[in-house]
Amino acid sequence: MDLGIKGKTALVCAASKGLGRGCAEALAEAGVNLVINARGAEALTATAEHIRAAYGVTVTTVAADITTEEGRAAVLAKAEGADILVTNAGGPPPGMWSDWSRDDFIKALDSNMLAPIALMQALLPGMIARNWGRVVNITSGSVKAPIPQLGLSNAARTGLTGFVAGTARQVAPHGVTINNLLPGIHDTDRAISLDTGVAEAQGIDMAAARKQREATIPARRYGSPEEFGAACAFLCSDKAGFIVGQNLLLDGGAINATI
Ligand code: NAP
Numbered sequence: 001m002d003l004g005i006k007g008k009t010a011l012v013c014a015a016s017k018g019l020g021r022g023c024a025e026a027l028a029e030a031g032v033n034l035v036i037n038a039r040g041a042e043a044l045t046a047t048a049e050h051i052r053a054a055y056g057v058t059v060t061t062v063a064a065d066i067t068t069e070e071g072r073a074a075v076l077a078k079a080e081g082a083d084i085l086v087t088n089a090g091g092p093p094p095g096m097w098s099d100w101s102r103d104d105f106i107k108a109l110d111s112n113m114l115a116p117i118a119l120m121q122a123l124l125p126g127m128i129a130r131n132w133g134r135v136v137n138i139t140s141g142s143v144k145a146p147i148p149q150l151g152l153s154n155a156a157r158t159g160l161t162g163f164v165a166g167t168a169r170q171v172a173p174h175g176v177t178i179n180n181l182l183p184g185i186h187d188t189d190r191a192i193s194l195d196t197g198v199a200e201a202q203g204i205d206m207a208a209a210r211k212q213r214e215a216t217i218p219a220r221r222y223g224s225p226e227e228f229g230a231a232c233a234f235l236c237s238d239k240a241g242f243i244v245g246q247n248l249l250l251d252g253g254a255i256n257a258t259i
Helices: 018-029 041-055 069-078 102-130 148-174 189-202 206-214 225-235
Strands: 009-012 033-038 059-063 084-087 133-138 176-183 247-250
Touching: 009 018, 018 033, 018 041, 018 084, 018 133, 018 225, 033 041, 033 069, 041 059, 059 069, 069 102, 084 102, 102 133, 102 148, 102 176, 133 148, 133 225, 148 176, 176 225, 189 206, 225 247
Parallel strands: 009 033, 009 084, 033 059, 084 133, 133 176, 176 247
Antiparallel strands: none
């Protein structure tokens, strides 16, 4: 399928590895030029080199922390006029509801709610003026079904989801869509860190922790960054203009719900 976005420009945040990288690669495959970001320059440069060689698109890198105002300013300076925005950042640490302080909540809100909102506020006006735009926020399945030990994520991402629900309807008349992708477990460094926590807590090895988690997923496996990226590219495509303010769960059926 021709996604109809060849030659457009996308800002993909937190994209040197994992799901962000999956999204960047799928957009590049559709002919989209990229601005990609992560904090570590080395992995970011390597990813950019790979994408340029594989897909022949232009890739601009900005090594910066997207959750800080200075980081966003550096990224946005290179992403002015972007047609597509994919927001992403690392997830908050696991823990216990009774342990988190105000500072812990502020940090989670900054990373997983206020950073994507600030990026949308910066880029939506240009998309509206050009009468075309796509925003995809990488959130989490925790928005649909809370994950007890990820209370910081449950809270911050649900706040973002509420903001998107209202804003998506306000920008839709201008040919601009905003949707959220909700990952369940995917094969990335984040999965390794979550499995490490389980292995340590239960005194089992990593393979056993993974097997135990896979058994809870109807698809009996972890998702891949490639299939996650393909869903993102479709939502960013010209074909997806009627999909507005939706929350698409990619979890192999793990959350047991009718809709
Ligand atoms: P990952 O494999 O750990 O990759 C994270 C990427 O984001 C890296 O490129 C990292 O590079 C970059 N990054 C992290 N913090 C950043 C920051 N403050 N500013 C800029 N770049 C940053 O993680 P992932 O699995 O792709 O997860 C992406 C998001 O989806 C996370 O919020 C995660 O919580 C959520 N999620 C993941 C899963 C899963 O199973 N994988 C499930 C549900 C939700 P640097 O470290 O160099 O900055």
